[in-house]
Amino acid sequence: MGDGEKLSPGQAERRRSATIVDVAEAAGVSRATVSLVLRHSPLVADDTRQRVQRAIVDVGYIYNRGAAQMRSGMSGTIGVIVPEITNPFYAELLSGIDETLDVDGRLCFVGNSTDSPERQDRFIRRIRERGVEGIIICAAEASSPLLLGQMREWNLPFVQILRSIDGDTGDFVAPDFAVGTRMAVEHLVSRGHERIALMPSAKNTSAARERVAAFTSAMAKSGLQGGRILHGRLTRSDAHDAVASILSGAKPPTAIIAHNDLLALGIIGALRNIGLTPGVDLSVIGFDDIPESSHSVPALTTVATRPREVGAHAATLLLRRIIKPKGPTESVLVSPKLIVRQT
Amino acid sequence: MGDGEKLSPGQAERRRSATIVDVAEAAGVSRATVSLVLRHSPLVADDTRQRVQRAIVDVGYIYNRGAAQMRSGMSGTIGVIVPEITNPFYAELLSGIDETLDVDGRLCFVGNSTDSPERQDRFIRRIRERGVEGIIICAAEASSPLLLGQMREWNLPFVQILRSIDGDTGDFVAPDFAVGTRMAVEHLVSRGHERIALMPSAKNTSAARERVAAFTSAMAKSGLQGGRILHGRLTRSDAHDAVASILSGAKPPTAIIAHNDLLALGIIGALRNIGLTPGVDLSVIGFDDIPESSHSVPALTTVATRPREVGAHAATLLLRRIIKPKGPTESVLVSPKLIVRQT
DNA sequence: AACAAGTTTTAGATCGATCTAAATTTTCTC
DNA sequence: GAGAAAATTTAGATCGATCTAAAACTTGTT
Numbered sequence: 001m002g003d004g005e006k007l008s009p010g011q012a013e014r015r016r017s018a019t020i021v022d023v024a025e026a027a028g029v030s031r032a033t034v035s036l037v038l039r040h041s042p043l044v045a046d047d048t049r050q051r052v053q054r055a056i057v058d059v060g061y062i063y064n065r066g067a068a069q070m071r072s073g074m075s076g077t078i079g080v081i082v083p084e085i086t087n088p089f090y091a092e093l094l095s096g097i098d099e100t101l102d103v104d105g106r107l108c109f110v111g112n113s114t115d116s117p118e119r120q121d122r123f124i125r126r127i128r129e130r131g132v133e134g135i136i137i138c139a140a141e142a143s144s145p146l147l148l149g150q151m152r153e154w155n156l157p158f159v160q161i162l163r164s165i166d167g168d169t170g171d172f173v174a175p176d177f178a179v180g181t182r183m184a185v186e187h188l189v190s191r192g193h194e195r196i197a198l199m200p201s202a203k204n205t206s207a208a209r210e211r212v213a214a215f216t217s218a219m220a221k222s223g224l225q226g227g228r229i230l231h232g233r234l235t236r237s238d239a240h241d242a243v244a245s246i247l248s249g250a251k252p253p254t255a256i257i258a259h260n261d262l263l264a265l266g267i268i269g270a271l272r273n274i275g276l277t278p279g280v281d282l283s284v285i286g287f288d289d290i291p292e293s294s295h296s297v298p299a300l301t302t303v304a305t306r307p308r309e310v311g312a313h314a315a316t317l318l319l320r321r322i323i324k325p326k327g328p329t330e331s332v333l334v335s336p337k338l339i340v341r342q343t
Numbered sequence: 344m345g346d347g348e349k350l351s352p353g354q355a356e357r358r359r360s361a362t363i364v365d366v367a368e369a370a371g372v373s374r375a376t377v378s379l380v381l382r383h384s385p386l387v388a389d390d391t392r393q394r395v396q397r398a399i400v401d402v403g404y405i406y407n408r409g410a411a412q413m414r415s416g417m418s419g420t421i422g423v424i425v426p427e428i429t430n431p432f433y434a435e436l437l438s439g440i441d442e443t444l445d446v447d448g449r450l451c452f453v454g455n456s457t458d459s460p461e462r463q464d465r466f467i468r469r470i471r472e473r474g475v476e477g478i479i480i481c482a483a484e485a486s487s488p489l490l491l492g493q494m495r496e497w498n499l500p501f502v503q504i505l506r507s508i509d510g511d512t513g514d515f516v517a518p519d520f521a522v523g524t525r526m527a528v529e530h531l532v533s534r535g536h537e538r539i540a541l542m543p544s545a546k547n548t549s550a551a552r553e554r555v556a557a558f559t560s561a562m563a564k565s566g567l568q569g570g571r572i573l574h575g576r577l578t579r580s581d582a583h584d585a586v587a588s589i590l591s592g593a594k595p596p597t598a599i600i601a602h603n604d605l606l607a608l609g610i611i612g613a614l615r616n617i618g619l620t621p622g623v624d625l626s627v628i629g630f631d632d633i634p635e636s637s638h639s640v641p642a643l644t645t646v647a648t649r650p651r652e653v654g655a656h657a658a659t660l661l662l663r664r665i666i667k668p669k670g671p672t673e674s675v676l677v678s679p680k681l682i683v684r685q686t
Numbered sequence: 687a688a689c690a691a692g693t694t695t696t697a698g699a700t701c702g703a704t705c706t707a708a709a710t711t712t713t714c715t716c
Numbered sequence: 717g718a719g720a721a722a723a724t725t726t727a728g729a730t731c732g733a734t735c736t737a738a739a740a741c742t743t744g745t746t
Contacts, residue, residue, distance in 0.1 A: 063472045067702035069409040129406045292635040410732035
């Protein structure tokens with residue numbers, strides 16, 4: 001356990017709940033047989049199985065995974081770490097994971113790292129104490145570079161999502177940010193834009209670096225020079241500052257590609273605040289296609305990154321990895337889709 | 344276990360990880376002593392404690408809660424059920440719960456019921472199998488009326504949030520929808536509106552019924568007659584239909600109070616689509632104050648319901664209930680706040 | 687130095703499942 | 717109907733912690 005984590009004991013005078021022994025007695029078989037029935041073993045005879053199943057219902061038996069886990073080593077549980085659960089992108093992603101796990105029967109612990117490595121480490125320790133079989137992780141920005149190595153050492157299967165720590169070769173799922181960025185650039189170029197800016201997250205993550213690289217190369221390929229790159233955090237005031245800085249120089253960009261929709265919407269707001277019209281005075285493209293992007297005015301043009309699919313893929317990959325720890329690794333890049341709207 | 348839930352076994356040839364016995368050997372004490380140190384017992388002498396703690400680090404020991412739970416009955420885990428995790432309101436709420444639990448040291452299983460009682464029941468069974476100590480639940484719309492009684496019978500502490508199943512007297516936390524509704528009505532009345540409509544969720548939940556009651560009484564108190572009530576689901580097309588239906592009749596309402604911001608934003612969109620100006624041709628007030636409400640154009644006037652606080656309160660109440668199952672019940676109504684913007 | 691009282695440590699049983707290997711029952715073959 | 721093979725069931729050990737009750741130390745008092 002960690003520091004200051006003395007859990008206050010519950011005082012429930014729990015009426016002892018039914019165990020496998022009660023079921024065995026009720027059905028007139030041995031514990032071992034009940035256990036086999038619980039695990040859907042093909043060994044038990046049909047009528048025995050039915051008798052046991054009836055007994056299970058009769059005595060109100062609830063499977064005790066804590067006990068099972070002890071012997072079998074399987075908890076039927078995984079962990080998921082996201083940097084910010086209130087970002088609609090991650091909420092959708094979680095929903096995709098949940099959907100896949102609901103079918104599988106496993107359950108997940110959700111941790112919100114808020115991009116704090118300490119909180120992330122705390123969460124990882126806690127889920128390890130609970131015997132999770134694997135973990136889906138979008139690593140906090142300043143995560144220790146040792147993290148992945150440790151998880152391997154611990155024999156803890158994992159799938160990285162969105163961000164990949166220094167080119168690790170394990171399982172990985174993310175939207176294809178490079179292709180998405182290229183789509184955005186090409187779209188703008190086809191509309192006649194020549195001066196384009198990119199505003200990636202200031203966070204030093206692979207997801208940001210990848211966009212910068214793709215942006216630079218796409219600009220070069222289109223024969224355009226010196227796309228501007230403005231790093232910033234993803235806050236409202238960053239959007240303001242960015243707009244101000246962009247428009248102040250000579251030959252200001254006529255279009256900007258934002259790190260995500262939240263930032264793009266912030267930029268739209270900033271433009272309106274100073275009396276400019278988004279989509280006319282400055283074109284804006286976001287990333288993600290979160291629900292509110294289609295409702296904004298003007299509606300946001302964006303690169304849809306399909307978070308739900310990313311989540312579903314990640315869950316599928318993790319389950320596969322749990323079953324086959326040594327199987328070949330896989331890297332899934334979910335194809336983005338350009339949604340052209342009004343900006 | 345349930346049907347079709349044979350969990351595929353992992354094949355990890357787990358190098359047996361360190362147990363309390365390894366720690367005991369390394370520190371030259373008995374298992375029992377190590378166990379006492381782990382639980383921060385005041386019984387152990389200081390230097391012994393330190394020796395054990397060093398040994399814990401040395402052997403890379405990780406506390407096994409599955410085993411501990413077996414004897415002590417405590418899993419250090421709770422469950423949370425929300426109807427729709429992608430709704431920003433619930434995402435914020437989860438974040439509030441997470442925050443409180445992070446301090447406490449407990450972890451939570453998050454379930455997304457999508458308002459399906461079957462899925463909710465499945466989730467509840469699964470978390471019971473894992474020995475959760477309690478549950479925070481926003482019951483799915485058509486939940487069995489027996490649900491709460493069962494949970495009591497199971498000795499499973501719970502706190503209801505937002506919706507309360509037929510006037511149950513257990514612990515409960517929610518925004519004060521009645522006060523919020525009254526605030527909205529009074530605000531509109533003070534601006535001179537006389538024909539006001541309410542659009543609650545069609546879902547038959549206490550959260551919807553409460554608004555209707557408060558609306559009716561607030562209208563009466565203001566001496567206004569016949570506020571219109573339009574039930575609908577909370578989709579985009581409902582917003583459209585509602586707008587159409589509202590404006591078609593004679594003496595159409597001049598203001599509408601929507602069930603939540605998502606719906607309110609939908610209404611704003613619908614108005615713009617038919618060339619009307621929200622806030623001028625029809626005033627709109629939402630509920631929740633989700634982040635995008637302040638970014639919308641025009642910015643949405645709304646009743647802030649402070650989901651993060653609701654979550655934090657619910658977690659605190661549940662922890663208290665776990666420690667004192669028979670303690671007095673508490674019902675927390677978080678005061679809403681009217682955020683006047685442009686609509 | 688002997689005893690009581692307090693402090694610290696420990697052996698062994700226990701929680702509720704799974705696992706192994708063997709026992710039992712059934713079915714098949716000649 | 718005996719023996720082999722297959723199908724089904726089971727006893728007992730085991731996982732890694734906690735719990736209980738007792739043992740082993742310390743300290744203080746006379």
